[in-house]
Each structure stands twice: as C-alpha cells, then as structure tokens.
Amino acid sequence: MAIALRRGATPCSLPLRRLFSSEPIPDRKVAILGAAGGIGQPLSLLIKLIPLVSHLSLYDIAGTPGVAADVSHINSKAEVTGYQSEEQLGQALEGSDLVIIPAGVPRKPGMTRDDLFNINAGIVKSLCTAIAKYCPKALVNIISNPVNSTVPIAAEVFKKAGTYDEKRLFGVTTLDVIRAKTFYAAKAKLPVHEVNVPVVGGHAGITILPLFSQATPGTNSLSDEDVKALTKRTQDGGTEVVEAKAGKGSATLSMAYAGAVFADACLKGLNGVSDIVECSFVQSNVTELPFFASKVRLGKNGVEEVLGLGSLSEFEKQGLESLKGELKASIWKGMKFAHEN
Numbered sequence: 001m002a003i004a005l006r007r008g009a010t011p012c013s014l015p016l017r018r019l020f021s022s023e024p025i026p027d028r029k030v031a032i033l034g035a036a037g038g039i040g041q042p043l044s045l046l047i048k049l050i051p052l053v054s055h056l057s058l059y060d061i062a063g064t065p066g067v068a069a070d071v072s073h074i075n076s077k078a079e080v081t082g083y084q085s086e087e088q089l090g091q092a093l094e095g096s097d098l099v100i101i102p103a104g105v106p107r108k109p110g111m112t113r114d115d116l117f118n119i120n121a122g123i124v125k126s127l128c129t130a131i132a133k134y135c136p137k138a139l140v141n142i143i144s145n146p147v148n149s150t151v152p153i154a155a156e157v158f159k160k161a162g163t164y165d166e167k168r169l170f171g172v173t174t175l176d177v178i179r180a181k182t183f184y185a186a187k188a189k190l191p192v193h194e195v196n197v198p199v200v201g202g203h204a205g206i207t208i209l210p211l212f213s214q215a216t217p218g219t220n221s222l223s224d225e226d227v228k229a230l231t232k233r234t235q236d237g238g239t240e241v242v243e244a245k246a247g248k249g250s251a252t253l254s255m256a257y258a259g260a261v262f263a264d265a266c267l268k269g270l271n272g273v274s275d276i277v278e279c280s281f282v283q284s285n286v287t288e289l290p291f292f293a294s295k296v297r298l299g300k301n302g303v304e305e306v307l308g309l310g311s312l313s314e315f316e317k318q319g320l321e322s323l324k325g326e327l328k329a330s331i332w333k334g335m336k337f338a339h340e341n
C-alpha cells in the first residue's frame, strides 16, 4: 500500500526509480515522540503508509501501546514498535534516521504559541537530550510549539552535548505552506494541486510571511487587498483552527498531513533523490537572524542548501522588516532557556 502525499510524490515514483537505479532502497527507522497525541496518532498513520519507512517507532508518556497495536495492523511495509516509559526512550530512538517531535501541549482560545513555552520548552529539551545520546546522527523535525523557540532550544541542547549539526535540525513550517497554497488556490481559482507558495520567517503570527508574489502559477486576478487578506489568513490559520475547536486543541489533522509531507521529503533527501525542496525553519544566513524559515534543498545529510528569499514585493519587504523583532526575541528566549536549565 502506498500513499500519494502530494503531486510529484506519487506511489509509483519510488518503484520506478528503483527499477532504473542500481542502488537498493535503504531501511529507514522513523521515531515519533508524542505519538499518542492529537497530531501523533494521525501522523503515525500517515508515516506508516510511506513506503520508504521500514521501522516506525512510537513513543509517548501515555497511550502508546494502543496506538502502536492499532497502526501495526495496517499491511504496509514498516514494522511498528511502541514505547511508553522514559526508561524505554533510548530503545525507541536507537538507530533512528529521522525523529519527529509533536510532544507537548497545544493552545486553547486566547493563548499565543509563546504561552506554551513554559511547558513545551522543558519537554523538547529532555527529548533532545535523549536524541543526542541515542541517535545523534538522526534528522530531527520539531513540531512542538513555539517552534520559533523550540528549535533554538534543540540546537543549544545538541551543542552542549557536542552533537550539533545544523544540517540535521528542522522546525516544521510545512503547515503554513499548505495553508498558503489552499487559500491562494481558492482565491485565484487555480487547481490547488498545481499551486506552490513559499512561506518564510517563523511559525507564529506575523513571523509567518507567505510570499504570494512568488506563487506559481502566477495570477493577475488578485488585488493588493486580496494579497493582504490572504497573508493575514495564513498568519492566523492556526488561530482559526484553535477557535473552531473551541478549547479542544489546535490543528492536528492538517498538521499530521504537513508533518508527513515534510518527513517524506526528508527521507527522499536522505535516500539521494535530487531536487527535493521544502520550506523549513533552520539555522540560516538568509537574514541577520540565526534561525529563519525559507526554502531548503534536502539531501543525504539533511540540509544541502538554504535558499535565499528571491525578489520580494514592497508589501513582503515590509512584512520581513516587521517580523524580525518578534522572531529574534523568540529565538533568544529559547537559547537563554537552554543555557539556564
């Protein structure tokens, strides 16, 4: 069984590549930390369907056995193992090629992502400490919010442990791209599967900067007001879901899809598939900020190249300047936490 995660990632593309390549497809172990949560469960399902995964390792502090048993009955390639207690975290991680972290509390209406910092910073720190010990070479995809701070926390933890490799650490911002594509396609009346929109900056409010001037296919049908409204809706997409869920959490299903799209891209990069480009929040020289989301070319070692911003509209240039203060503060808050705790 295979899943088409997006255009260009069809289930048949892999066997065809295999047919014409002398290299066998390597075994890949993917670990999900927080696997029994709102995101963790559908993400586990979607990762189980990716034919590149040979071992799916599920870890949570509660509820893992049920999720692992359930997902394991699906007749796709990946072997599934579940781990629950902290003593089993090492086993869950050992040998992992990719670790995805959706562990942590979600927002309720009225909260910002930064309001999650006090709880989620400690969770990400302890999980990254274990990653440094048990699978220091793994690619790490961080979903837990606030991403603008949790990624710098992870970097500092890895630096302290002597295992930091900036090519292997990613904040997952794919959901921003998915929202921008969906909203743009609907407004411009374009087929959504043909649409691409880069989203740069960070992953909270105004730090999320969709670049509709670079959207493909382009369109003349959108006014400046339309672009402003699309930008605002993309920036507030998470809040739109939090409010609709009315106290029952934040985006889980669309996030699981986004997490699976990004994980699939990371695995393809690891396996040497060429020209895999996704937006992600990574260590960066694109601006003066030490971390920044932009297009990233993925390869055998993780980040192969952090791509520049390209040409921006006046509106996007203003957005870029306006986001820097908040993003810088969130990055420093994460770094400070990692140093002091």
Ligand SMILES: NC(=O)C1=CN([C@@H]2O[C@H](COP(=O)(O)OP(=O)(O)OC[C@H]3O[C@@H](n4cnc5c(N)ncnc54)[C@H](O)[C@@H]3O)[C@@H](O)[C@H]2O)C=CC1
Residues within 6 Å of the ligand: 033, 034, 035, 036, 037, 038, 039, 040, 059, 060, 061, 062, 102, 103, 104, 105, 106, 107, 116, 120, 123, 127, 142, 143, 144, 145, 146, 147, 172, 173, 174, 175, 176, 203, 249, 250, 251, 252, 255
């Ligand atoms: N990057 C992004 O675009 C998005 C990020 N998020 C973030 O993802 C996180 C998770 O959201 P949900 O799945 O909805 O929350 P949830 O509360 O449904 O699930 C979180 C899971 O993490 C587990 N957990 C807590 N501490 C843990 C630890 N130390 N080790 C392992 N597992 C642990 C919990 O037991 C729970 O099963 C939140 O911080 C949320 O803000 C949510 C949507 C989009």
Ligand SMILES: O=C([O-])CC(=O)C(=O)O
Residues within 6 Å of the ligand: 106, 107, 113, 145, 175, 237, 238, 239, 241, 242, 250, 251
């Ligand atoms: O808004 C939230 O709290 C969850 C999130 O990051 C998103 O949906 O983009």
